[in-house]
Amino acid sequence: MATLNINGQTMDIGEIDPSTPLLWVLRDELGLVGTKYGCGIAQCGACTVHLDGAPVRSCQIPVGNLSEQQITTIEGLAADGTLTPVQEAWIEIDVPQCGYCQAGQIMSATALLNTNSNPSDAEIDAAMSGNICRCATYTRIRQAIKNAAAKMNGTAFYNAAEGGELA
Amino acid sequence: MKLIKENTLSPELPDFFQEFTKPTKANAGIPDVSRRDFFKISGIAGGGLVIGMAIGNSPKAKAQGSELSTLSPYVQIQTNGRVNLFSKNPECGQGIKTGLPLIIAEELDCAWEDVDVVQADIDATRYGVQFAGGSLSTPMNWMAMRQAGATARAMILTAASQQLDIPVSELSTSNTKVQHAASGREWSYGEFAELAATIPVPDPSSLTLKSFDQFKLLGRRFTGVDNYDIVQGKPLFGADTQMEGMLYATYTKSAQIGGRARSFNEDHIKAMPGVVDAFIIDEVGNPKGFNTATGDMFSGVAIVAESTWAAIKAKRELEIDWDLSNAETATWDDLVDQARAIQHSDGEPLMMLAGGPGASIPTDNPASKGDAEAVMESADQVLSAFYEYPYVSHAQLEPETCTALYENGSIEIWAPAQIPQGGESSAAALLGVPQEEAAERVVLHQTRIGGGFGRKLANDFVSEVTAIAQRMEGIPIKLQWTREDDMSGDFFRPGGFHSYKAALDGQGNLVAWQDHFMTSTMNDVTPMTSADLNASVFPMDVIDNVKLTQTMFKNAIPTGPMRAPASNAFAFTFQGFMHELAVASGKSHVEFLMDTLGEPGLANPENPGSMHTGRAANVISEVARISGYEQDDNEAGRAKGLSFYFCHSGYVAQVADVSVSANKEVKVHKVWAVADFGFIHNLSGAENQMEGGIIDGISQLFNSKITFENGIIQQQNFHQYPLLRMPQTPELEIAFLQPEEFSPTGAGEPSMPPVLAAVTNAIYNATGERIRKLPLYELGYKLV
Ligand code: FES
Ligand code: FES
Numbered sequence: 001m002a003t004l005n006i007n008g009q010t011m012d013i014g015e016i017d018p019s020t021p022l023l024w025v026l027r028d029e030l031g032l033v034g035t036k037y038g039c040g041i042a043q044c045g046a047c048t049v050h051l052d053g054a055p056v057r058s059c060q061i062p063v064g065n066l067s068e069q070q071i072t073t074i075e076g077l078a079a080d081g082t083l084t085p086v087q088e089a090w091i092e093i094d095v096p097q098c099g100y101c102q103a104g105q106i107m108s109a110t111a112l113l114n115t116n117s118n119p120s121d122a123e124i125d126a127a128m129s130g131n132i133c134r135c136a137t138y139t140r141i142r143q144a145i146k147n148a149a150a151k152m153n154g155t156a157f158y159n160a161a162e163g164g165e166l167a
Numbered sequence: 168m169k170l171i172k173e174n175t176l177s178p179e180l181p182d183f184f185q186e187f188t189k190p191t192k193a194n195a196g197i198p199d200v201s202r203r204d205f206f207k208i209s210g211i212a213g214g215g216l217v218i219g220m221a222i223g224n225s226p227k228a229k230a231q232g233s234e235l236s237t238l239s240p241y242v243q244i245q246t247n248g249r250v251n252l253f254s255k256n257p258e259c260g261q262g263i264k265t266g267l268p269l270i271i272a273e274e275l276d277c278a279w280e281d282v283d284v285v286q287a288d289i290d291a292t293r294y295g296v297q298f299a300g301g302s303l304s305t306p307m308n309w310m311a312m313r314q315a316g317a318t319a320r321a322m323i324l325t326a327a328s329q330q331l332d333i334p335v336s337e338l339s340t341s342n343t344k345v346q347h348a349a350s351g352r353e354w355s356y357g358e359f360a361e362l363a364a365t366i367p368v369p370d371p372s373s374l375t376l377k378s379f380d381q382f383k384l385l386g387r388r389f390t391g392v393d394n395y396d397i398v399q400g401k402p403l404f405g406a407d408t409q410m411e412g413m414l415y416a417t418y419t420k421s422a423q424i425g426g427r428a429r430s431f432n433e434d435h436i437k438a439m440p441g442v443v444d445a446f447i448i449d450e451v452g453n454p455k456g457f458n459t460a461t462g463d464m465f466s467g468v469a470i471v472a473e474s475t476w477a478a479i480k481a482k483r484e485l486e487i488d489w490d491l492s493n494a495e496t497a498t499w500d501d502l503v504d505q506a507r508a509i510q511h512s513d514g515e516p517l518m519m520l521a522g523g524p525g526a527s528i529p530t531d532n533p534a535s536k537g538d539a540e541a542v543m544e545s546a547d548q549v550l551s552a553f554y555e556y557p558y559v560s561h562a563q564l565e566p567e568t569c570t571a572l573y574e575n576g577s578i579e580i581w582a583p584a585q586i587p588q589g590g591e592s593s594a595a596a597l598l599g600v601p602q603e604e605a606a607e608r609v610v611l612h613q614t615r616i617g618g619g620f621g622r623k624l625a626n627d628f629v630s631e632v633t634a635i636a637q638r639m640e641g642i643p644i645k646l647q648w649t650r651e652d653d654m655s656g657d658f659f660r661p662g663g664f665h666s667y668k669a670a671l672d673g674q675g676n677l678v679a680w681q682d683h684f685m686t687s688t689m690n691d692v693t694p695m696t697s698a699d700l701n702a703s704v705f706p707m708d709v710i711d712n713v714k715l716t717q718t719m720f721k722n723a724i725p726t727g728p729m730r731a732p733a734s735n736a737f738a739f740t741f742q743g744f745m746h747e748l749a750v751a752s753g754k755s756h757v758e759f760l761m762d763t764l765g766e767p768g769l770a771n772p773e774n775p776g777s778m779h780t781g782r783a784a785n786v787i788s789e790v791a792r793i794s795g796y797e798q799d800d801n802e803a804g805r806a807k808g809l810s811f812y813f814c815h816s817g818y819v820a821q822v823a824d825v826s827v828s829a830n831k832e833v834k835v836h837k838v839w840a841v842a843d844f845g846f847i848h849n850l851s852g853a854e855n856q857m858e859g860g861i862i863d864g865i866s867q868l869f870n871s872k873i874t875f876e877n878g879i880i881q882q883q884n885f886h887q888y889p890l891l892r893m894p895q896t897p898e899l900e901i902a903f904l905q906p907e908e909f910s911p912t913g914a915g916e917p918s919m920p921p922v923l924a925a926v927t928n929a930i931y932n933a934t935g936e937r938i939r940k941l942p943l944y945e946l947g948y949k950l951v
Binding site: 020033034044046074087098126132 | 258259260261262388389390391393394395397398399400401402403404406407409415440441474475476477479480562563564565566615616617618619620647649650851852855856858859860861862863866884885886890891892893894896898899
């Protein structure tokens with residue numbers, strides 16, 4: 001019987017077709033529906049999760065290829081009930097429109113900030129260019145990443161939800 | 168202290184919205200009973216206490232479980248002072264789940280921190296029409312939500328007066344509290360909630376609504392009420408529906424649109440691992456036509472499996488024998504050839520449509536006015552130009568999905584639908600449930616929508632899951648379209664062609680306009696949905712001599728409304744040609760637009776929903792000012808362009824700053840936008856819509872094109888239909904003019920159309936190359 005390491009827990013996935021993409025295992029077998037299906041061909045990033053800390057498209061990873069890797073999904077970020085700086089910044093900047101892409105965006109942004117605590121605009125663009133937002137919240141995502149970085153670095157940040165202009 | 172005036176809704180609504188907007192009851196957002204009865208009905212059988220759990224969104228709310236008093240369908244108050252406000256309309260990213268409850272909270276005089284927002288269920292008797300479209304949710308519900316808040320506040324004050332034995336005149340409210348100034352005491356609303364729920368609903372005429380300067384919440388920035396759940400990946404969307412024992416379905420339709428399944432490799436598919444059942448469903452009605460409530464659906468093959476992946480894997484091995492006798496045969500390139508061939512000739516006179524633009528029956532009244540031909544003969548200059556734009560797909564990020572459970576002749580549905588009541592009607596029609604039993608036997612729950620843009624106004628996916636669930640009685644079925652199903656099975660934004668001619672007099676004034684519009688029809692009588700020319704488009708609405716003719720190509724490639732229907736294409740063609748005329752006129756672009764707009768006033772004094780030229784002029788001059796558009800700082804390869812459009816009661820002018828390299832790489836550095844949507848009640852929400860609209864428009868301009876060959880859609884997924892990504896995103900600067908006397912209109916749709924011509928006009932200013940065809944990648948341009 002197969003197991004996966006997800007969000008710090010060992011999860012039993014039973015007998016499963018090894019060609020099944022991780023995306024559908026998360027959504028259908030484990031009820032972790034925060035990770036979204038948008039294209040199935042590595043174009044949109046809605047299905048982004050972390051594999052040993054690196055952002056990957058879960059629609060492209062057959063579950064049979066996985067063994068000991070640590071998988072983190074959107075549900076795992078605030079597993080202890082405390083939002084991460086990235087999640088907080090997303091709320092403060094009011095990033096989501098429909099919200100469907102945002103789990104993937106947050107996973108890509110979190111992976112970026114975990115390796116680069118003070119990314120430049122170009123580095124943000126590069127790290128986020130695999131994630132489509134059809135509602136086009138890109139300017140806010142960029143700002144929220146900067147705010148999250150500032151939070152993590154203990155520097156000032158701007159809270160747009162309380163009024164004033166977005167920087 | 169001005170009271171805010173109600174706007175008149177704009178006239179260009181598509182026909183399927185007409186029924187929503189005609190009766191005043193719908194505009195008030197409440198059903199056809201007196202307001203008094205309405206609150207009686209919905210105050211849960213004459214009021215009284217309802218015990219329940221708070222189902223709010225914030226962490227605070229989740230910790231609570233407290234007694235609830237229901238004052239109305241919109242307002243419940245807990246004994247601990249927390250307030251549940253119900254949001255009636257579907258949320259698809261337009262921010263309405265935050266926006267409508269904010270309006271209630273303002274008049275209820277609540278602190279926003281005390282509010283938990285609850286998505287209302289579908290119930291026409293309590294909420295009237297519930298839909299997300301036409302940028303109508305805010306303007307149609309503005310007054311009703313204010314009254315809902317003020318009504319509940321009056322009931323609390325009455326209850327407080329009785330309970331405290333203090334006259335109402337000595338009591339006031341603030342921050343979810345009743346206050347008594349004379350004694351300096353204050354009490355939470357929660358203390359009076361139980362009694363308030365029994366108070367007779369006050370006459371609406373006895374309510375005093377706040378004036379603009381009394382607003383404490385409205386006009387500020389508020390973050391979305393679901394954001395806390397969204398950032399944690401909580402189940403909110405249609406796709407997230409999970410049920411015990413649920414099975415997963417795909418539905419495969421003919422690639423050549425309109426084919427009917429005759430047979431398929433049933434034995435092979437049914438033998439595949441995880442497949443539970445597979446069957447053909449026959450065509451219902453006329454599914455090529457846009458429909459929201461009739462249950463029309465294409466024939467296809469349903470596969471029901473133990474997981475989405477098993478259903479998708481089996482779908483890939485389907486071999487279906489299609490009856491193609493009624494399938495589409497149209498080819499896009501043929502339409503282009505036909506249109507180009509007739510660009511110098513006239514079409515048939517364009518007729519006004521019964522019930523106004525967007526309605527479906529042509530009348531005997533020509534849309535033309537004055538004598539454009541005569542004016543052109545004597546004019547100083549006559550310009551002509553041929554503009555074309557392709558079919559476009561919605562590409563909302565959540566592919567169509569829906570869950571349903573059919574049992575004993577009844578069905579329960581969970582749907583990310585923009586017209587959920589139409590989803591119920593679709594299911595009832597398919598199942599043959601008579602209208603009088605529909606409320607009992609067909610129940611639809613609205614979920615958050617992972618992007619709509621008009622695609623999920625159609626309820627074809629609700630119909631499909633209904634048909635599948637009926638076959639699989641007793642088992643919850645989740646239907647999941649693949650992206651390929653979505654992109655090839657859309658109700659597309661129709662492509663079209665405009666052969667323009669316009670005349671300038673000796674002073675460079677626009678004096679006549681002619682448009683031979685080429686579009687598609689499936690019935691030879693009316694254009695396809697969203698494929699009709701609206702005769703009130705600027706500048707035709709403000710000049711005296713207009714000649715409109717039309718040629719309709721016969722095909723039934725499905726079309727439907729997409730964000731700013733018709734306007735999303737017309738703004739490019741009309742405002743591109745207006746810039747050509749401005750250049751020829753010898754005036755500055757802004758001056759030419761101002762002279763065309765003329766004196767401030769309604770474009771059509773008999774139609775209060777028509778464009779107000781003064782409000783139009785204001786957004787144009789303000790965007791020119793903040794962007795420095797008239798500073799003439801254009802340089803070779805880098806320039807600004809401007810465009811203006813009026814639709815959905817909203818006025819928007821945008822300026823784009825663009826550079827073009829020698830190899831046609833285009834960088835859009837910055838876009839400035841100035842809008843007049845009346846009063847802006849959630850600034851963050853309105854800014855979000857404008858930001859999204861601008862980027863959506865730029866994305867379409869450069870890259871969006873759907874083609875068909877012999878009725879088969881050629882694009883399947885994002886690698887063939889790229890969307891704009893973060894590196895291509897320009898800097899944005901947005902300002903709202905908020906003339907105090909106008910109540911809010913919707914921001915979702917009017918935010919998008921002008922930007923296409925702002926960019927193409929900028930490219931002209933930078934390079935001298937005039938763009939009359941979309942998308943730009945076909946002309947060798949690349950957005951970087
Ligand atoms: S669903 Fe995996 S990248 Fe789109
Ligand atoms: S918020 Fe809708 S797709 Fe990004």
